[in-house]
Every structure is written in structure tokens, then in C-alpha cells.
Amino acid sequence: MTPLLSLEEAQIRLLRLAEPLATEILPVGASLGRYLASPVVARRSQPPADLSSMDGYAIGGPGPWRIIGESRGGAPFSGTVRNGEAVRISTGAVLPAGCDRILIQEHAERGGDELSLTSQMPAAGQHIRRAGFDFASGETLMGAGTLIGPAQIALILASGARIVTTRHKPRVTFIDCGDELAADPENCLPHQIPASNGAMLAALAANIPCETRQIGPVPDTLSALGEAFEAAGDSDLIVTSGGASVGDHDLIRPALAEWGAEIDFWRVAIKPGKPLLVARRDRQVILGLPGNPVSSFVTGYLFMLPLLRHLSGAKEPLPLRLMCRAGRDLPATGPRREFLRAIIEGSTVTPLLEQDSSALLALARANALIERPENSGEVKAGTDVPVYLIRNG
Template sequence: MKPPIPLVEAQARLLASVTALPAENVPVEAALGRCLGEPLAAHRTQPPADLSAMDGYALHLGEEGPWRVIGESAAGHPFPGTVGPGEAIRISTGALMPAGADAVLLQENATRDGDVLSLNGEGEPRARHIRRAGFDFRQGDELLPAGTRIGAAQIALALSGGNAALPVHRLPRLAILDSGDELAADPANCAPHQIPASNGAMLAAMARGLAGSINRIGPVPDDLDTLAHALEQASGADVIVTSGGASVGDHDLIRPALQTWGAEIDFWRVAMKPGKPLLVARKGATIVLGLPGNPVSSFVTGYFFLLPLLRALAGDRTPLPLPIPLPLGVDLPAGGSRMEFLRASLTDGKAMPVSEQDSSALRAMASAGLLIERPANAPAAPAGSVIPAYWIENGGVA
């Protein structure tokens, strides 16, 4: 049996052959959470003309006043005439600068008596109170590079750039297969020898927003032919995720079922804790992730393998999660021979491992908001030392 491969190598092997799914045009607001398939260009200039950056009066720079107020320019309602020497117009933030005016006197620096405007001694007209045409971007500029994930600010930018639709990569179709004779579909009706099937629901929740569709299959019993048939049911998916049955026991049948179905195993077993019995297989364009059955192991491997895979297929340029440096709240002993991820909470700005680290302990997992990364053969780490941690609240998808 080959030794487990390091986590970084396993992630690299998984993502190396991934090609982003084809792009499609969708309305801008429907592109939320998706990634651009090509660079996004501006179809208009923003601002389209010189605008006032403040409330006040538009006039000629360098004049000391007094001025005669001859009209008003409000946002969406420009002044139609020209401002001559000794003249001013009332202007609002975001309003078009009128012809002939090249400065804005702030409202708080002016005194007005009827149509007569004068300085109050608190300031003077400043040209810097003008947002020049093209200050933000000009027609033809690249607004966003390909691969950008669309969020709220990107939606606003795309619309401001005159884009009604965006070319975004299709989201992957995901199938999730729960397997195990011990799993009960009804959590309210479990025999003593059963446990509720929860991994599929957990993985579906983690993947929501990253998958275009999610097909839940199972629980499927530990039977070779039944498992192979379930894989065939899922064959239209871009990604199939199995939970359970990937280890070395007599009833761990995912590997032989994949081979019976016609898939080719890429690699099996990763040097990480929890999550060692992870496997990756392929059949045609479909990628299969075989995750461990213990719920914490399934969560952690889903976080480091399933979510990056879905992001990469959706065109994300940086699909892997990034660690956050945090100080430890307690001393940690030396680590073991595998990279380990400790469940932890953020307390007073410090990473505090939860008390129970067993890979079946869901209550401890649910109370954790972080994963502390401990390298293989890590030396003891005292409280206060800075360690890498991963934010996992909401499954790490936010």
C-alpha cells in the first residue's frame, strides 16, 4: 500500500487538471457569487462629465466675490446656461458642473443674501471639489479581470459601467452520495444500531452557492452493485462526492464500486488528520471525491478539497482557502506525523482549541469557528505564538 500523500500535493493534483466550465451570459444581479469568464470592459465613462463633489456654489476659480446667483444645478437636473464672471449657481453633490464654472465654494464657507453670495471668511473656492469626467473609469477600460468572483461591489461596478449582463462560468452540477448500512434517512426514527444520515446534508449546505444544482442520493447500503448503480444515477454531475466507505474495512466498498462503474482512481489517502482515507477518481469529465464517513473528517476534507474544486470549476482564480495568522490562547503539545487540523474558536482575538477533537464529535465541530493548522511533526507551541488558522463559520463559503 502506497503511503499517504501530503495535503498540498493532493490539492495540487486535484486542481491541476481542472478546467473552468464554459461561460454564459446572465443578468448582472443573477451573477452574484459567480466568476467572470472574460475581462469586463466599461461601455461608458464614469463620471460622464465634471460633477460637483460637494454641496455649494459653482463659480470661477480665483474670484473673491461677491457673486450673483443665477440658477441651480441639481443631481439629474443640470443648469442649462453658462456661468460668467461674477456669477454663481447653487450646486448639489453629484450635479453637473455648468459651462464656465471651474470651482466649487463650499456651502459652509458662503453667506447668501437673496441672490448675492459672498465669502464668510471660513474658506475659498477650490477646484478639488470637482469630480472630473472619467475620474473612476473611462469607456473601454477593463473594470474587472477574468476570474473575478462577483459580489455586491462588483455588481454595482458592472452596472455603472453600462453592463446589463455578465459572462460568468457555469456553476458545477454536484451529486452527493451518502453510504453506509448504519445510516437512517429519518433522523427521528433510528434503531439502536443506526445513526441519522447527516453528512450529505452538511456537505450540501457547505456547497450551496458554489454549485448550480445539488442532487442528494442515499443513504445507500454497503453493497457493491447498489453503490455502482448509485454512481450511475449521479453520472450527469460534474462532481460526485461520496461520504463513507473510503477506508480499508471489509465493508468499505467505494473504491471497488468506482472501479466497477468504470472510474479511474487518481490517488487515495492523504497525510492529514482528520481525513486520511480521502480518494480522488475520474470518469470522463466527472470528478469523484470519496470523503471519510466520520462527520468531522467529512467536513474538514470537504473544506480543503470539495469547496476548492467547486470554485476552480466555476472559474475562481484563487480556489484554495487562505490561512489567517492568529495568536494561540493556550499551549499546544508537539504534533504527530500527519498535518493536523484542530477545531477551535476565536476567543478574545485568540485561537482556542475546543476540548473534544475526536473525528466523530459533531457538537464540538458545531461550536468551532476555526481550524488551527499544525504541520507534520510540529514542535510544541506556547500560548501567544502565532499560528495559521482557517475561518470555517458557515462552512467556509462566505
């Protein structure tokens, strides 16, 4: 039997199967959650001139001073300040010519147009934001593959751009597979279970801008699976749940073969999630995830999300791994990489007692996965362990 792929080998092979999608141009305000397809280069400097960082007075030379005008946001002082003169200035206003420091209003005493110092003389350049200190015209501010969040939207607009180049949204179809699945959770017979994996996986992908649809539940027949694949024929990614293992009724592999898809790899050395299947048909990638909900969630997190980020143009599509202190002893592991449902509280992560791959209650309570290397020894409480965040809050 073919050896199981390691997690890293499987992730690399999956990402190599597909190229990022074609580019499109969007208004900056509509780009939240997308990834840059080309660098952002500043068309202007920020700030465009020397500005005051405090409310006070722009002063010329040593005092006392005579106030000759005002500089405020959007209305700079147009003249030149000479020794013994001052201009009232607001935070963010342009520094008048002839001034090299700001006297903040807490350190000043004003009587009519006369101004005097009540504290130590400010140093040259104090309380001044120099032109271009944030960024200069022509500077590359963000590279291709950068995730566009709220701060990035502000930066792109501040750079002087109103449009941005990103990638098209991936089109994803989720297919629930299995004779035991009921479409209506309120009308579920004793021999059935409500179909929930497709909705769970769609929700898992919701933070990545995608065009999604769900098909199923689909019966365990080659013809029904073939019809489902045909219905998903315009998708960039097809994600199935169930039917990818070795049972008599696990028909995803033969159904894909009949449909013309080629299996790239099957089975990965992880727990839960061993019977992961990856195939391709022309430009389409098919992810066959296990039917047990925890296995489906874990493989969706480790494989589906990185692929969607890759299709969307992410520079770093793999999930971020953190280190936290183990809240209790962790047992030794076997020959597969293990992912334990756990709860992070502060800087401590504690695995839940229930780790069965069908246990949805424990999965819903968890906000993290503890990664345990294959063939590793027992870990004592207080030891740092690698962790993936799967839920905030």
C-alpha cells in the same frame, strides 16, 4: 505502501483533473456568487463629467457673486459661469462650464441672488470629482475569475453592461454510504446513526451556486453503490461520504472500478481526513470523503469547495488562510498536517478540547480550523498560527 500525498500536492492534483465549466451569459442581477469568465471592460467613464462632491455653490472667480441658476442631479446648468457669478449646486450634480471650485454652503452667506464668502476661499478643484476619477472608458475593471458580489454587481452595471459572462453552475451529487445510516433521524434504531454528512456537505457548498441533489443512505454493497453512481451519471462532481477507508465493508474503491472510474490518488497526510479518495470517469470527478463527520467536513472544506470554485471559474479557488494568536499552548504534531476545531474571539483563536473526528458538537461550536504543520514542535500561547474561517458569526 505508497507514501501519503501532502495537502498541497493533493489539492494541485485534484484541480488539474477538471477544467472550468462552459460559459454562459447572465443578466448582471442574476450573477451573484458566480465568477467572471471574461474581463469587465468599462464602456463609459465614471463619473462621466466633473461633479460636485458637496452641496453648495459652483463659483466663477473671486466673490462676491450673483447667483444665476442651479445645477442638480439629472438637470445640469446649461450656460457658462463668468467671474462674479455662481450656480447653486447639489452633491453629484454636473459642474457648470467656467467653474473650477465649489463653495460649500456652510461657508457661504446668501441674500436673495447675492452670495458672499464667510470663510477661506476654497482652493481650485476643491470638492470636485473629476470626470473618470473612478474609472475611464476602455479600462479593465475586473479580470476573469473574479467573484461577483454585491459591490461587483454595482461596478459592472456602472461600467455600462447589463449582461455578464460566467460559467455554468456545477452539478453535484452527494451520496451517503453505510449500512449503519438511517434516513429518518426520528426513527433511528440503536445500531444506527442518522445520515447527516450529505446534508452537511450540501450546506457547506451552498455559498457556491450549484445544482445539488442527495442520494442515500446507500447500503454497503457493490450493486447498491453502482446504482447510486449510475443515478449520478450526469453530475460534474460526485461526493461520497463513508466507505473510502480500508475496512472489509469500505467498498467505494471497488465500486468505482466496476463503474469505470479511475482512481487518481487515495490517502492524504492530513488529520482528520487521511482516507480521502479522488477518482475520475470521463469528465466527472469523484471525491470519496471519510465517513466520520469532522473528517468529512474538513476534507469537504479543503478539497470539495476548492474544486467547486475551480469548476465555476475562480482565479483563486483555495481557501483563504489568516493568522491569529493562539489562545493556549498547542502540542507538538506527528507526521500529518493537523486541523484543530477552534473558536476565534477577536484576534485570538483557541482550540476546542474535544478533537475526536466523530464529535459533531465540537464541530458545530467551532468557527475556525487551526492549521498545524506536520512534525512541528509545541507552540506557546500568544504565538501567531495559521487559521481558516469555517463559519461567520
